[in-house]
Amino acid sequence: MTPATAPPLTPAAFQVLLALAGGAGHGYGVMAFVEQTSGGTVRLGPGTLYRTLARLVADGLATETEGADPDAPHDARRRYYELTALGREAVRREAELLAAFVEAARTAGLLGERRCA
Amino acid sequence: MRVSTRPTGFAPHLFVKDTEAAIAFYTKVFHAHELWRNLLPDGTILFVELAIGDHRLLISEETPSLDALAPPTIGGSPVQLHVEVEDVDKVYRKARWAGAEEEIPLQEAFWGERFCAFRDPFGHRWAVSTAREQLSPEEIYGRTPPEV
Numbered sequence: 188m189t190p191a192t193a194p195p196l197t198p199a200a201f202q203v204l205l206a207l208a209g210g211a212g213h214g215y216g217v218m219a220f221v222e223q224t225s226g227g228t229v230r231l232g233p234g235t236l237y238r239t240l241a242r243l244v245a246d247g248l249a250t251e252t253e254g255a256d257p258d259a260p261h262d263a264r265r266r267y268y269e270l271t272a273l274g275r276e277a278v279r280r281e282a283e284l285l286a287a288f289v290e291a292a293r294t295a296g297l298l299g300e301r302r303c304a
Numbered sequence: 305m306r307v308s309t310r311p312t313g314f315a316p317h318l319f320v321k322d323t324e325a326a327i328a329f330y331t332k333v334f335h336a337h338e339l340w341r342n343l344l345p346d347g348t349i350l351f352v353e354l355a356i357g358d359h360r361l362l363i364s365e366e367t368p369s370l371d372a373l374a375p376p377t378i379g380g381s382p383v384q385l386h387v388e389v390e391d392v393d394k395v396y397r398k399a400r401w402a403g404a405e406e407e408i409p410l411q412e413a414f415w416g417e418r419f420c421a422f423r424d425p426f427g428h429r430w431a432v433s434t435a436r437e438q439l440s441p442e443e444i445y446g447r448t449p450p451e452v
Contacts, residue, residue: 197358242355245337
């Protein structure tokens with residue numbers, strides 16, 4: 188599916204795809220997901236959100252869902268998006284890669300006790 | 305709390321005589337994707353933002369009143385934009401067919417890349433490469449020719 192030579196996802200692209208995989212289909216929902224998951228550390232501005240989603244759509248990792256108005260202002264916050272199969276595969280691969288590094292970080296003693304809900 | 309001055313982004317802003325033709329060229333050759341364009345009420349393009357890979361490229365039409373001059377007007381470009389791609393031969397071929405002029409022919413360069421350079425139809429200069437080997441600076445020093 189994903190070509191072996193596909194480039195790694197940028198942090199913003201990974202976070203947006205992760206938000207879509209978790210069900211947030213709306214631009215505002217993606218921004219909220221990233222901010223909440225990162226405990227407020229990462230905030231995607233509307234410009235970054237728009238550019239990231241436009242690039243993901245152009246690369247075939249996400250699509251805009253029905254109801255999108257092509258003449259509407261370039262405000263990704265108001266539009267709806269979903270993952271394509273390629274996007275789902277890409278975010279899954281990136282998550283596995285990150286998990287491997289996080290495990291190494293845990294072994295190196297960089298991560299404290301796992302925070303539980 | 306002190307705010308960092310460390311840059312968080314970097315993008316070239318190119319001035320050209322024909323904006324639509326430039327967008328078409330960069331789209332064809334570099335798979336650029338137009339993100340958005342900023343227009344004045346009378347339809348004049350102020351600038352266009354393109355995505356090239358994960359990076360940004362800004363294009364504006366030549367505007368002498370803003371000192372935004374295109375390469376033909378000032379006699380050339382002192383900047384070369386470096387782009388890494390998976391298949392430099394393919395990109396170079398597309399560029400030439402789209403009107404680019406050869407500056408450095410395709411070659412296996414001593415620094416470990418397959419490499420070429422060209423001037424696009426708008427006067428801007430590009431170096432395109434595909435990585436061959438990962439070399440350390442010391443290895444590259446060892447391979448640098450005595451003169452050019």
